Amino acid sequence: MAPSSIGRYTIIRPLGAGGMADVYLARDPQLNREVALKMPALERPSPDALARFRVEARAVARLEHAAIVPLYEYGDHAGRPFLVMRYMHGGSLADRIDQRRATLAEAVAVVDQIAAALDYAHAQGVIHRDVKPGNILFDDAGAAYLTDFGIARMIDAGGGKSLTQTGLIVGTVAYMSPEQALGRPNLDGRVDIYSLGVVLYEMLTGDIPYQADSQLQQAMLHVNAPIPSIRERRRDLPPGIQAVIERALAKEPAQRYASGAALAEMCIRDRNHTMRFLPALALLALALILAAGLSPTARAADFTAGNEAELVAAITAANAAGTGDHTIALTADITLSAPLPALHNPTATGITLDG
Numbered sequence: 001m002a003p004s005s006i007g008r009y010t011i012i013r014p015l016g017a018g019g020m021a022d023v024y025l026a027r028d029p030q031l032n033r034e035v036a037l038k039m040p041a042l043e044r045p046s047p048d049a050l051a052r053f054r055v056e057a058r059a060v061a062r063l064e065h066a067a068i069v070p071l072y073e074y075g076d077h078a079g080r081p082f083l084v085m086r087y088m089h090g091g092s093l094a095d096r097i098d099q100r101r102a103t104l105a106e107a108v109a110v111v112d113q114i115a116a117a118l119d120y121a122h123a124q125g126v127i128h129r130d131v132k133p134g135n136i137l138f139d140d141a142g143a144a145y146l147t148d149f150g151i152a153r154m155i156d157a158g159g160g161k162s163l164t165q166t167g168l169i170v171g172t173v174a175y176m177s178p179e180q181a182l183g184r185p186n187l188d189g190r191v192d193i194y195s196l197g198v199v200l201y202e203m204l205t206g207d208i209p210y211q212a213d214s215q216l217q218q219a220m221l222h223v224n225a226p227i228p229s230i231r232e233r234r235r236d237l238p239p240g241i242q243a244v245i246e247r248a249l250a251k252e253p254a255q256r257y258a259s260g261a262a263l264a265e266m267c268i269r270d271r272n273h274t275m276r277f278l279p280a281l282a283l284l285a286l287a288l289i290l291a292a293g294l295s296p297t298a299r300a301a302d303f304t305a306g307n308e309a310e311l312v313a314a315i316t317a318a319n320a321a322g323t324g325d326h327t328i329a330l331t332a333d334i335t336l337s338a339p340l341p342a343l344h345n346p347t348a349t350g351i352t353l354d355g
Contacts, residue, residue, distance in 0.1 A: 006077045009037055009084065017041065020049055020150065025087060028072075035072060039082035052150045053081045059126050059149035060085070067117035069137060069147040088145060090138025093199070097133055102203040104237060108267040110136065111200055113144040115260025118196065121146075122189035122259075127153040129187070131195035132175045133202065153187060173215045173222075174208045175199065178251050181219035190253040193263060197248025197256075200267070204241070205233040209249065223251070240270040 002014050002024060009026040015036060016023045026037040040049045053074075060071040060083075073084040093110065096102070102110070114136060121128060128135075128149060135148040151170045171180050177194035179187060201209050209228050210221035227249045231237050244266045250256045257263040 006037055006039065006082055007075050009035065011037070020052060026084075028084075034087045036069075036085045036087045037082055038085065039077070039080050043078075043080065045080060050081065053083065055152055056148070056150045057081075057083060059121075059152040062124055063121055063126060063149075065117050065120045067113045067143070067145050068121070069145045085147070088137035088147075089140050090142060092134055092138070093136040093144070093203070094133035096138075097202060097206060101206045101234075104204065104241070104271055107200055107203040108264075108271045110144045110203065111196060111267050112264040114146055114196060114199075115264040117146040118189065118192045118260040121152075122192070127187060127189055128192050128195075129153055129180065130171050130175075131192050131199060132172050133199055136199070171195075173218050174210070176219060176222055177253075178223040179253060181222050188253065190256050190258070193248060193256050193260060194250075194253075196260065196263065197245060200248065201228075201230055201245055204237065205230060207233070209245075238270045240266075244270060 002011050002022075004011055006024070006026065008030065009028055012025040012027060012034070014022065015025050020041060021038050022041050023036055023038045026035050027033070028035050040053065042049065045053075057071065057074040060068070061074070064070070069088060070086050071083060072086065075082055075084070114131070118128065118131070126149065128146065129151050130148060131146070135146065137145045137147050139145065171177075171191075173181070175195040175198045177187075177191040180191055198209060210218055210225060212218040212221055227246050229242060230245050231239065231242055244263070247255065247257055247266075248263055257266070
């Protein structure tokens, strides 16, 4: 049962519960604002739970970034510590993934913001170690924020000494880098780059890349299994996105992107590359949908060099016949010898249209 108050804060309702901590929506009567209040789940928290709270408080206190959920207060109530943070009205990325797959533009926007937050944290000597959709929240305007530094690893600026234990397997297995799964010491920020790559894959496909019957099996898939093809799951994605996923999920840290900014840059490049094809795709989709008036569902043949006239003729004939409500599944290799009106790039391969 949720308490009625914690410290000066009035509890409104639970927001979530886990094995280690409970989170409540609360109201600060002094400032008349809603906040998120987090405290250990047990009335008598273990030394490990207390240490996790101290780690999180220290980590967030040293991080002031536009894409990191800010800490308002660290306090104590009846012997139990609590954290008071900004309440994010937009829900979590996990909630959004449950509803539908993200578009490439939506996924890139999240990666860009969270990558910047991770780069900032790494520069401050903080490794998150638990980047996942449940730890990415949104504000009212849809901006993404990183939260939950409960298992963060902080490195002393003085000598590189960890303020938390090394050699322990910590994190969420579905998003865990191979070196985390193997319990290697001396982790660095590239574990977070790997996890963000898993998040990118999940945003675009709706599923994590490695699934297994047990956490141990899943961890070993991160270590040994080939990186799955994202375009086998979504043919509408640009070919370059597979290379982005492969580098972000490289088994060896040295083969990954060195920073979140480098990962975001490649994602943005692929997004912009796709945007250049939109006029061509729109024209092609219109031609095929209108030309498929004989059947609600049709599969079109490939278009090859010199078929611009056929496309124009299809549009003209379909305009004369009227339009219908149709769905077309199309896989076509398209090479145009000359650009059609509004076609900004004469070559597109592997295009899939559905509807």
